[in-house]
Amino acid sequence: xxxxxxxxxxxxxxxxxxxxxxxxxxxxxxxxxxxxxxxxxxxxxxxxxxxxxxxxxxxxxxxxxxxxxxxxxxxxxxxxxxxxxxxxxxxxxxxxxxxxxxxxxxxxxxxxxxxxxxxxxxxxxxxxxxxxxxxxxxxxxxxxxxxxxxxxxxxxxxxxxxxxxxxxxxxxxxxxxxxxxxxxxxxxxxxxxxxxxxxxxxxxxxxxxxxxxxxxxxxxxxxxxxxxxxxxxxxxxxxxxxxxxxxxxxxxxxxxxxxxxxxxxxxxxxxxxxxxxxxxxxxxxxxxxxxxxxxxxxxxxxxxxxx
Amino acid sequence: xxxxxxxxxxxxxxxxxxxxxxxxxxxxxxxxxxxxxxxxxxxxxxxxxxxxxxxxxxxxxxxxxxxxxxxxxxxxxxxxxxxxxxxxxxxxxxxxxxxxxxxxxxxxxxxxxxxxxxxxxxxxxxxxxxxxxxxxxxxxxxxxxxxxxxxxxxxxxxxxxxxxxxxxxxxxxxxxxxxxxxxxxxxxxxxxxxxxxxxxxxxxxxxxxxxxxxxxxxxxxxxxxxxxxxxxxxxxxxxxxxxxxxxxxxxxxxxxxxxxxxxxxxxxxxxxxxxxxxxxxxxxxxxxxxxxxxxxxxxxxxxxxxxxxxxxxxxxxxxxxxxxxxxxxxxxxxxxxxxxxxxxxxxxxxxxxxxxxxxxxxxxxxxxxxxxxxxxxxxxxxxxxxxxxxxxxxxxxxxxxxxxxxxxxxxxxxxxxxxxxxxxxxxxxxxxxxx
Numbered sequence: 001x002x003x004x005x006x007x008x009x010x011x012x013x014x015x016x017x018x019x020x021x022x023x024x025x026x027x028x029x030x031x032x033x034x035x036x037x038x039x040x041x042x043x044x045x046x047x048x049x050x051x052x053x054x055x056x057x058x059x060x061x062x063x064x065x066x067x068x069x070x071x072x073x074x075x076x077x078x079x080x081x082x083x084x085x086x087x088x089x090x091x092x093x094x095x096x097x098x099x100x101x102x103x104x105x106x107x108x109x110x111x112x113x114x115x116x117x118x119x120x121x122x123x124x125x126x127x128x129x130x131x132x133x134x135x136x137x138x139x140x141x142x143x144x145x146x147x148x149x150x151x152x153x154x155x156x157x158x159x160x161x162x163x164x165x166x167x168x169x170x171x172x173x174x175x176x177x178x179x180x181x182x183x184x185x186x187x188x189x190x191x192x193x194x195x196x197x198x199x200x201x202x203x204x205x206x207x208x209x210x211x212x213x214x215x216x217x218x219x220x221x222x223x224x225x226x227x228x229x230x231x232x233x234x235x236x237x238x239x240x241x242x243x244x245x246x247x248x249x250x251x252x253x254x255x256x257x258x259x260x261x262x263x264x265x266x267x268x269x270x271x272x273x274x275x276x277x278x279x280x281x282x283x284x285x286x287x288x289x290x291x292x293x294x295x296x297x298x299x300x301x302x303x304x305x306x307x
Numbered sequence: 308x309x310x311x312x313x314x315x316x317x318x319x320x321x322x323x324x325x326x327x328x329x330x331x332x333x334x335x336x337x338x339x340x341x342x343x344x345x346x347x348x349x350x351x352x353x354x355x356x357x358x359x360x361x362x363x364x365x366x367x368x369x370x371x372x373x374x375x376x377x378x379x380x381x382x383x384x385x386x387x388x389x390x391x392x393x394x395x396x397x398x399x400x401x402x403x404x405x406x407x408x409x410x411x412x413x414x415x416x417x418x419x420x421x422x423x424x425x426x427x428x429x430x431x432x433x434x435x436x437x438x439x440x441x442x443x444x445x446x447x448x449x450x451x452x453x454x455x456x457x458x459x460x461x462x463x464x465x466x467x468x469x470x471x472x473x474x475x476x477x478x479x480x481x482x483x484x485x486x487x488x489x490x491x492x493x494x495x496x497x498x499x500x501x502x503x504x505x506x507x508x509x510x511x512x513x514x515x516x517x518x519x520x521x522x523x524x525x526x527x528x529x530x531x532x533x534x535x536x537x538x539x540x541x542x543x544x545x546x547x548x549x550x551x552x553x554x555x556x557x558x559x560x561x562x563x564x565x566x567x568x569x570x571x572x573x574x575x576x577x578x579x580x581x582x583x584x585x586x587x588x589x590x591x592x593x594x595x596x597x598x599x600x601x602x603x604x605x606x607x608x609x610x611x612x613x614x615x616x617x618x619x620x621x622x623x624x625x626x627x628x629x630x631x632x633x634x635x636x637x638x639x640x641x642x643x644x645x646x647x648x649x650x651x652x653x654x655x656x657x658x659x660x661x662x663x664x665x666x667x668x669x670x671x672x673x674x675x676x677x678x679x680x681x682x683x684x685x686x687x688x689x690x691x692x693x694x695x696x697x698x699x700x701x702x703x704x705x706x707x708x709x710x711x712x713x714x715x716x717x718x719x720x721x722x723x724x725x726x727x728x729x730x731x732x733x734x735x736x737x738x739x740x741x742x
Binding site for chain 2: 073075
């Protein structure tokens with residue numbers, strides 16, 4: 001059984017189709033990364049899974065149950081636009097959220113999480129007195145008490161300093177270790193590559209990537225040559241079979257066309273200039289994201305199913 | 308239901324434990340009580356100043372009797388005021404009439420302007436036997452502003468004096484004049500009732516008209532205050548919570564309807580807390596003044612029934628309007644919609660109190676948004692209303708409140724997640740229809 005099963009879901013707002021015939025399966029216990037440009041439909045998908053919005057057509061099952069209109073304590077949801085009751089004390093606020101979702105007293109868990117994220121000293125302070133980073137951690141705690149089976153985090157690391165981001169990251173991994181399924185959206189491709197078991201990319205309401213990082217990269221093949229040459233990008237024009245050249249400063253990336261032979265490229269380069277490094281690599285998630293979402297005709301967008 | 312109560316408990320405690328609520332709870336009776344105290348003090352202190360009234364008697368025979376009658380009426384007026392009306396001290400002087408009447412009136416008017424006189428009364432020569440339909444027989448001149456109490460007792464006192472002069476001229480002995488003109492008080496009584504326990508006709512009590520009208524007025528006024536204190540803050544609070552993005556996270560735990568009903572129930576709790584505080588305090592105050600009999604105990608169940616309906620109605624409306632706002636400033640602009648069901652009945656209190664069973668008052672009390680305030684007021688006024696009217700009014704108000712809650716829940720569900728500009732009334736209506 002999947003944690004989340006989305007089948008042919010469509011959602012429109014007035015005349016705008018936000019989600020178009022989306023199908024997705026999130027396995028139990030996985031950390032699933034949602035990526036995509038702003039306005040592509042990530043948050044709408046998450047809101048539908050969290051039962052805040054309802055699809056116009058199609059079905060969404062969570063732990064095998066279609067739950068339109070019902071609420072349960074199984075789902076913890078951290079929205080992208082965060083807000084807390086500013087006049088409440090931190091402990092009262094967290095206990096209110098926990099009791100509302102779980103229907104029971106969560107005082108012990110609140111204490112444990114405050115301790116875990118280094119906020120025990122803030123328990124009696126009013127929310128309005130906290131810094132932005134502290135508030136985000138408090139909101140994260142409000143999302144995870146009582147412990148959910150499915151955790152939906154919309155941009156959980158945005159605006160956090162590296163130390164705070166690391167503490168949330170390790171907390172997410174800890175939740176997964178306890179069997180919790182995690183869905184998170186991010187614009188940080190590094191986070192998606194290192195934290196997520198699988199990645200789903202949505203673009204203009206349609207699924208364009210879905211699978212593990214390795215599988216996604218494999219579907220694109222080893223189509224990139226990463227080189228460091230004397231003279232930099234100036235000496236990389238008109239190479240045989242190369243479709244695009246990207247200057248990354250100390251190194252340059254050459255994207256190979258379908259009939260490109262890397263040996264021939266190496267030969268040509270060696271004849272032109274001095275080469276300090278030359279490697280045939282798979283494209284990074286960042287590259288793949290840009291290839292899909294960058295400026296290009298719609299016809300170039302191809303869905304990669306279970307790559 | 309459990310989640311509704313959790314939301315209600317949070318909102319209720321957050322409000323009643325705030326300094327603003329506690330401060331307001333204590334401050335309101337102090338403001339009103341202080342207001343009455345200030346009036347009494349002002350009246351008493353204002354009365355210490357001597358006020359001079361000149362009387363120009365053109366009949367040539369009435370001045371002494373008139374002044375005597377006026378002095379007596381002034382003393383009795385002060386004694387009967389109970390300290391609430393102006394306890395003024397009046398001194399009367401007789402001014403001989405002059406041939407040039409306009410010049411004399413001007414000179415006396417100047418004395419009033421300079422402060423030497425409070426007023427002067429001009430009694431024409433034919434005042435003792437004016438022709439039928441005559442006007443301008445007795446006139447008084449003053450520049451005093453405000454409620455003119457002299458306008459109430461002075462005409463009666465002057466006429467009393469003139470009657471005495473006429474009787475003396477007819478040869479009635481002075482001792483018999485007093486007896487002839489003695490005023491017999493006319494007392495207002497409560498209606499006679501039958502004792503339900505014994506079946507005997509119960510003795511009627513003396514009715515205090517002022518008290519009979521003041522008590523229902525204060526009860527209706529208390530209903531307005533408590534309803535506004537309980538329901539109105541939802542408008543700004545929900546708008547602010549929406550701006551602060553509080554709701555989205557809550558929506559995964561509770562439905563929009565549960566969130567809204569939690570806020571409505573919290574408002575009911577706040578209103579009931581405030582009203583219980585004031586009513587219990589009022590009972591103690593009446594008991595302390597030995598006026599416990601004036602407490603409208605029979606109206607209290609109706610007060611609470613109408614309170615619950617009115618608060619449910621207005622708090623649901625406030626929550627809905629607040630959710631539709633994109634800023635707290637917009638909430639202030641929409642506040643008039645919330646206040647209309649309360650302010651319109653308040654503006655009609657005077658005609659309702661004058662004719663509580665007239666067509667206007669009866670109609671107003673059956674318009675559901677106005678029912679709680681107007682019906683409660685009519686019930687409390689002398690004469691009351693037919694027994695079925697409050698029940699019918701309450702049923703209509705409950706039905707209307709249920710409709711408002713339903714419509715508000717549809718607006719709230721869309722409003723709390725909507726972005727952009729605040730919708731117009733027509734768009735809100737569309738939200739209600741489409742859901």
